[in-house]
Amino acid sequence: MQEQIVRIGLAGLGTVGGGLAEILRNNAEWIQKRIGKRIQIAKVLVRDLDKDRDVPPPPEAELTNSIEGLVRDPDLDIVVELIGGEEAAYRLISMALEEGKSVVTANKALLAEHGPELFQLAAERGAGLAFEASVAGGVPIVKTLKDSLAGNRIKSLTGILNGTDNYILSEMTSRGISFQEALEKAQELGYAEADPSLDVDGYDAAHKLTVLIRLASGKDYPYAELPVHGIRGIEAYDIDWAKAFGYQIKLIAQVKDRSGSLQAGVFPALIPEEDMLAKVDGPFNAVLLEGDAVGPIMLYGQGAGDLPTGSAVLSDIMDLAGSCSGASNSGFVNSAMERADILPAELTVCRHYFRFTVQDRPGVLSVLSGIMGEHNISIAQVVQKQEQNGEAVPVVFLTHAAQLKDVHNALAEIDKLSFIKARTRHHRIL
Numbered sequence: 474m475q476e477q478i479v480r481i482g483l484a485g486l487g488t489v490g491g492g493l494a495e496i497l498r499n500n501a502e503w504i505q506k507r508i509g510k511r512i513q514i515a516k517v518l519v520r521d522l523d524k525d526r527d528v529p530p531p532p533e534a535e536l537t538n539s540i541e542g543l544v545r546d547p548d549l550d551i552v553v554e555l556i557g558g559e560e561a562a563y564r565l566i567s568m569a570l571e572e573g574k575s576v577v578t579a580n581k582a583l584l585a586e587h588g589p590e591l592f593q594l595a596a597e598r599g600a601g602l603a604f605e606a607s608v609a610g611g612v613p614i615v616k617t618l619k620d621s622l623a624g625n626r627i628k629s630l631t632g633i634l635n636g637t638d639n640y641i642l643s644e645m646t647s648r649g650i651s652f653q654e655a656l657e658k659a660q661e662l663g664y665a666e667a668d669p670s671l672d673v674d675g676y677d678a679a680h681k682l683t684v685l686i687r688l689a690s691g692k693d694y695p696y697a698e699l700p701v702h703g704i705r706g707i708e709a710y711d712i713d714w715a716k717a718f719g720y721q722i723k724l725i726a727q728v729k730d731r732s733g734s735l736q737a738g739v740f741p742a743l744i745p746e747e748d749m750l751a752k753v754d755g756p757f758n759a760v761l762l763e764g765d766a767v768g769p770i771m772l773y774g775q776g777a778g779d780l781p782t783g784s785a786v787l788s789d790i791m792d793l794a795g796s797c798s799g800a801s802n803s804g805f806v807n808s809a810m811e812r813a814d815i816l817p818a819e820l821t822v823c824r825h826y827f828r829f830t831v832q833d834r835p836g837v838l839s840v841l842s843g844i845m846g847e848h849n850i851s852i853a854q855v856v857q858k859q860e861q862n863g864e865a866v867p868v869v870f871l872t873h874a875a876q877l878k879d880v881h882n883a884l885a886e887i888d889k890l891s892f893i894k895a896r897t898r899h900h901r902i903l
């Protein structure tokens with residue numbers, strides 16, 4: 474019998490493209506056993522044709538720097554977009570779908586901004602658009618939501634979705650190194666985005682959350698409307714205080730279904746040490762889901778890096794190579810998604826952590842707790858640390874559940890007081 478070959482046009486031979494090429498080389502026989510076809514990288518698109526590469530293109534592959542040259546090649550069966558960014562990737566993917574070619578992408582930024590229109594285009598052209606690697610690297614969260622939990626209504630989803638940020642926070646917590654040092658290490662290890670502000674300012678996690686909200690709710694929550702706070706403002710001080718109270722600080726991406734309206738956001742939060750999410754360290758990612766039938770489920774694994782992410786890309790390629798059907802790219806029969814009913818983040822009710830920097834003088838604590846009380850915020854714990862030098866001292870409050878709106882109003886009042894010596898640090902407690 475003649476060998477069946479699936480020809481891949483691979484756009485991008487960087488961290489993820491290189492990882493994919495390596496897995497395809499190492500596991501070629503195994504893959505063929507699974508799908509009965511050989512997957513061949515037939516053409517590779519890069520920016521710089523002369524670059525020395527750690528992972529060279531496969532010997533049989535043609536190298537090009539022309540997007541059209543890749544996408545319009547009639548001998549290619551599937552296009553794999555791993556160039557990142559938005560403009561060129563958008564052009565490449567829409568052109569491939571227009572041609573009726575199925576596409577695999579890891580590009581969460583593009584999907585967050587343009588997902589609905591690309592799914593629409595794929596549906597019109599009967600092409601596949603697969604994106605397992607776009608969220609949580611090697612963790613199979615997309616297929617879990619699309620397939621394994623397809624019959625569940627998802628009541629809540631809480632994720633650690635950015636490996637770089639989790640690595641930075643873990644290194645700051647366990648080794649006491651600075652934010653900058655930890656970020657540089659994350660970049661060296663290939664976890665960070667080309668523009669690391671996407672990671673540290675929370676936008677990468679927000680891109681991934683936008684993709685997951687669609688899969689979990691069947692609604693489109695526009696990325697631009699998602700409240701996003703990153704980890705740039707977190708200081709060693711807060712990490713130490715959180716530890717002293719029995720918490721770990723993590724960057725959390727969360728959506729909750731509140732009677733059909735969605736409350737979502739990306740924010741740093743204190744997680745009780747005994748919770749499973751608090752134990753997710755280094756570049757690892759995790760997603761904790763609550764389905765109405767299945768109950769709680771947690772997925773955990775490597776959220777970034779060449780082989781874990783390449784593994785997710787390959788699973789999509791193998792699915793498409795097996796079926797090449799574009800019927801359910803988005804996970805829903807109707808690919809035109811209704812807009813979500815969005816609940817303002819200000820209505821979120823949770824516990825809170827505050828670190829005030831105050832002048833150490835009589836009456837300060839009573840003023841602070843008075844303002845809190847006026848804003849319906851009930852205090853659970855207070856600690857003041859005596860400093861030997863200098864007149865400013867940190868005072869940490871942990872509160873009972875209070876509404877975010879009340880917290881912001883109280884903080885606006887407190888930060889104007891003359892005895893407050895630095896901007897108050899505030900984080901949610903999960």
Ligand code: NAP
Nearest residue numbers: 485486487488489519520521555556557561579580777778
């Ligand atoms: P990368 O290491 O920067 O590699 C990008 C590759 O694309 C390079 O080979 C580059 O060519 C090529 N390229 C970029 N722009 C191009 C253009 N306009 N035309 C032709 N070629 C172009 O990126 P990466 O880390 O592999 O990330 C790729 C995608 O995967 C991104 O969407 C990223 O968000 C996503 N992702 C990454 C990870 C991760 O762990 N890194 C995890 C999950 C998802 P040259 O080599 O010639 O410069």
Ligand code: HSE
Nearest residue numbers: 635636637665666777
């Ligand atoms: N920069 C991303 C992260 C890569 O650190 O999680 C994986 O999407």
